[in-house]
């Protein structure tokens with residue numbers, strides 16, 4: 438009987454709409470027989486050979502097509518899989534999919550092809566996530582990071598940590614097994630040392646997430662500052678278009694507008710915001726409050742000041758983190774007098790700043806280069822991979838916490854069987870990343886974010 442996991446599934450794997458070609462994919466035991474019933478060709482269908490022919494359903498001719506058959510287990514899903522390329526017309530694709538369903542296939546759910554690849558052991562869970570990430574990546578750095586996930590480099594690093602951990606557990610369990618006998622065991626301080634080294638590696642991966650998150654999700658970069666300082670002008674200068682309204686009236690921007698720009702392979706999510714000031718206007722004050730929130734959320738803050746205004750002052754940093762992530766922009770340099778610029782530069786000593794004239798697009802390249810330089814300070818050159826997904830970050834944090842407990846426990850002289858309990862918990866967390874012990878809810882969550890047909 439065809440169950441949920443071995444039924445034959447079918448879906449359009451290319452975006453709906455009109456296009457040169459579209460690809461309909463089937464996976465499961467029935468794939469080949471369903472296609473043979475629909476497809477007429479002078480050649481026999483052979484594995485991994487593109488075969489030209491014509492598609493017919495019971496009502497008649499559908500389209501010409503190329504059929505490629507991938508025989509189990511040498512396919513994306515590990516099952517028999519057929520790809521049918523036909524003309525990219527939604528009506529034709531629906532006809533074909535309907536004909537497949539009439540012959541026993543059922544429509545695939547989002548990510549179901551990849552889910553089967555995972556369940557059939559073709560890929561681990563981190564690779565499945567790499568596939569989703571590569572489909573949605575929108576910058577060179579994100580694409581490179583997802584390729585590492587997809588190719589299993591991230592999974593490989595995790596598997597390496599896992600095997601170190603298994604070795605340590607084995608040493609301790611060996612001791613438990615031969616407790617009665619006269620054998621010398623690895624001394625405890627040596628074991629503690631091994632756990633500490635492992636934990637240091639995990640910590641290093643955990644700290645790589647700050648960079649990895651910015652690569653995968655883009656660098657959230659709010660443009661903040663007093664009203665009328667030129668925030669919207671700078672935003673437009675980055676985008677090289679008049680995207681938002683610029684006017685001499687303070688309080689022009691009330692809502693938030695986000696646009697992405699790519700610089701040196703990184704994606705920056707610039708957000709134009711309302712000027713921060715005390716205001717009695719209800720709508721404007723909502724905007725000002727949201728600007729404050731963005732200041733906290735942003736990965737990197739561009740703080741724009743009007744350098745032509747003698748009343749402009751540099752705000753003091755609220756804390757170390759704000760100080761680090763803020764780049765000041767002394768804008769309107771074209772109409773600023775030298776003395777005022779010098780006064781502001783002095784106030785900014787020890788902090789990062791650039792001088793610009795957003796109205797005339799002057800200084801924008803330098804600011805962009807400064808933004809890239811800031812992001813790259815978080816990149817660890819000696820790490821082969823960095824963590825890009827919150828799920829991995831959380832699992833590694835839990836693993837590290839178990840290891841710290843194990844170290845504490847070993848140092849206080851607890852017996853091996855107690856230490857092993859925490860080490861096994863850490864192992865489980867690493868397995869979660871690879872999908873070895875992942876519950877259905879997590880799997881559903883991961884695969885439901887895929888498109889249908891992948």
Ligand SMILES: Nc1nc2c(ncn2[C@@H]2O[C@H](COP(=O)(O)OP(=O)(O)OP(=O)(O)O)[C@@H](O)[C@H]2O)c(=O)[nH]1
Pocket residue numbers: 663664665666667668669670671682683684685686687688689690691710711712768769770771772793794795796797
């Ligand atoms: N001379 C000069 N004028 C500028 C420059 N940048 C902005 N302006 C002018 O300053 C005024 C305010 O610019 P906006 O970009 O709207 O300023 P804002 O910070 O977005 O203002 P709010 O949205 O009201 O907070 C406009 O008249 C701009 O043309 C600059 O570099 N030089």
Ligand SMILES: [Mg+2]
Pocket residue numbers: 668669670682683689690709710
């Ligand atoms: Mg504005």
